[in-house]
Amino acid sequence: MARFHSLEVVDVRRETRDAVVVTLKPRAEDAAAFDFTQGQYLTFRRDFDGEELRRSYSICAGKDEGCLKVGIKKVEGGAFSTWANENLSSGDILEAMPPMGKFFLPLAPELDRHYLGFAGGSGITPLLSIIKTVLAREPKSRFTLVYANRQISSIMFREELEDLKNLYLGRLSVLHVLESEAQEIDLFTGRIDAEKMEGLFKHWIDATSVDTAFICGPEPMMLAIAAALREHGLSDAQIKFELFASGQPGRAKAKAVSANVAANGAGTTATVTLDGATRSFHIPREGQSLLDAALAASLDAPYACKAGVCSTCRAKVLEGEVEMAVNHALEDYEVRAGYVLTCQCFPLTEKLVVTYDE
Ligand SMILES: Cc1cc2nc3c(=O)[nH]c(=O)nc-3n(C[C@H](O)[C@H](O)[C@H](O)COP(=O)(O)OP(=O)(O)OC[C@H]3O[C@@H](n4cnc5c(N)ncnc54)[C@H](O)[C@@H]3O)c2cc1C
């Protein structure tokens, strides 16, 4: 089971006015645990005024860079991202779980693939990792990136993308779409919506040549892109998503449920296996997720977003039934196999048997 490890901050570089790139170094004994796959993310934890916050950030380094790097964009009023942009410096120690996530396609050096990527704002981070890795390790493949930003000054990794285009001549093309800055070609000004997607397919991208598309950005943009890709013949299996936020709770604490209510009210008896140890506890019939009930019972259950986005809290239901309120992270085949996001799970039966270990 994933646990937190200390990472040393070895560099903090300002990327744009409101984004930093943080380079991290695991301890020698943790190096293997932090050997990532392109497109994965790290989950950090830190105390803010006595309350622990956990936040995930995608690795933006390629597999061959020999380091761990994340790009953190400041969200207005955001606790962790503001702190990272304003206070983090070299020599600091951050606590992080080993890399997680399935926003990647296994590499196949012998194949000649055309990847299509769509990034909105900080959604470029996992795509940059994928682009660098694919171009280096699949010498016959090429990548087309459509990258949406408000204006030129907010484009993260602009120079690095230019350098990659020069390094891999003809194998990387980047189309910048700017919301509030006019460009020579009208199609590249405004938001990416259904109409813009039509224009891109008509003039710039041959959908029939695309093997796999990666999308990471704001939810409405992702939905519009996915719908257009499907209309142009891509199957769901060819479209991969990474969602950064979806009504993610801010700093407000979840409502406390008293131990007495949990124990005495009509509810569910949950039996949970974590790290080889099995424990039982009660969950009230309404209002408390399986994850929150496990944490209230002092189980060290894994989680990050608590919003059904990241899948850190994944477990398997072996007996009983649950309802999942939100699922932005699990694939259909995982749900069919009994996997659930415990942060979004509410029991429907009096008995529930769950394992985090499978
Ligand atoms: C798998 C995954 C990977 C991620 N990778 C990255 C990354 O590489 N770079 C990066 O900068 N962020 C990334 N994020 C988003 C990041 O985890 C945080 O959600 C974000 O930095 C805001 O956290 P905060 O503590 O600063 O704000 P909070 O204190 O949590 O929130 C403050 C306010 O901002 C809103 N908000 C929260 N997140 C966002 C957002 N992303 N955009 C707009 N409004 C938001 C909240 O609803 C709230 O009202 C990723 C998220 C996930 C789930």
Ligand code: FES
């Ligand atoms: S903690 Fe992120 S999906 Fe449950």
